[in-house]
Amino acid sequence: MKIIIHGGFFSEASTNTETKIKKQQALKKIAALGFDYLKNHAAIEAAAFTVQLLEDDPLFNAGTGSQIQSDGTIRMSAALMDGSSLKFGGVINIEKVKNPILVAEKLLPLEDNVLCGFGATSFAHRKGFETYDPETPERKAEFEQKRKSSRTSTVGCVCFDGKGRLAAATSTGGKGFEISGRVSDSATVAGTYANSFCGVSLTGVGEDIVKNAMAAKIVTRVTDGMGLKEAFAKTFAELKEIDGFAGAVAIDRLGNVFHHSSHPLMVFASYDGENHVIFD
Numbered sequence: 418m419k420i421i422i423h424g425g426f427f428s429e430a431s432t433n434t435e436t437k438i439k440k441q442q443a444l445k446k447i448a449a450l451g452f453d454y455l456k457n458h459a460a461i462e463a464a465a466f467t468v469q470l471l472e473d474d475p476l477f478n479a480g481t482g483s484q485i486q487s488d489g490t491i492r493m494s495a496a497l498m499d500g501s502s503l504k505f506g507g508v509i510n511i512e513k514v515k516n517p518i519l520v521a522e523k524l525l526p527l528e529d530n531v532l533c534g535f536g537a538t539s540f541a542h543r544k545g546f547e548t549y550d551p552e553t554p555e556r557k558a559e560f561e562q563k564r565k566s567s568r569t570s571t572v573g574c575v576c577f578d579g580k581g582r583l584a585a586a587t588s589t590g591g592k593g594f595e596i597s598g599r600v601s602d603s604a605t606v607a608g609t610y611a612n613s614f615c616g617v618s619l620t621g622v623g624e625d626i627v628k629n630a631m632a633a634k635i636v637t638r639v640t641d642g643m644g645l646k647e648a649f650a651k652t653f654a655e656l657k658e659i660d661g662f663a664g665a666v667a668i669d670r671l672g673n674v675f676h677h678s679s680h681p682l683m684v685f686a687s688y689d690g691e692n693h694v695i696f697d
Contacts, residue, residue, distance in 0.1 A: 463574075
């Protein structure tokens, strides 16, 4: 059993030492909690549970503490994928919920697997999710001062359970100050993908990740026999050709854990029950 999570890039908020330490400590704790949950649950359940914890921490740009769009509204996206069944559930530009990843989880068994905007929000409320305002004073201050950054954060998780099953989950509050209606990569197979060979979660500039179809490419290459390290190297080389910005975490069916980013600012943590945490 193994788990790896990411909390996006430091440059999305503050790069000071205090913030970096807080994020590392939070990821260390969440990775351990996610691993404990994985002991008694399937990979897909543990992935959703772990990303929920990341969404609940205002240090990260997902769920509580999400970025505010140009019209003053917070819209979030999230997705998860079960590598064994290839079931995918996603919400795009959902509003007024606490945990988008749990709404995405509800879509896994349905015929309509990805919902957006009003439809996603309406579905969540019909399923009993309470109305919730994810705005924090810090995000409001950033919005009012129009401090826009092109490098933004997302959270994600890949789980490898005791039965060898893989799952990936990703959640984001967007890049901040974007045009209303903009769609990120997180709830697409470019940002979140898993099958029985590999699971991947991405963070970075969504448009770059979509252009390069990154999660699907990495998983496909591993499925076709390429090693995890080589699959990452080839995919990120292609990203470099378009001067793209992204980071990714992954686990393959042999339990190999890997991470890489185009810029050395991604924060991540992994845990296998013995080797507690690795983070940048």
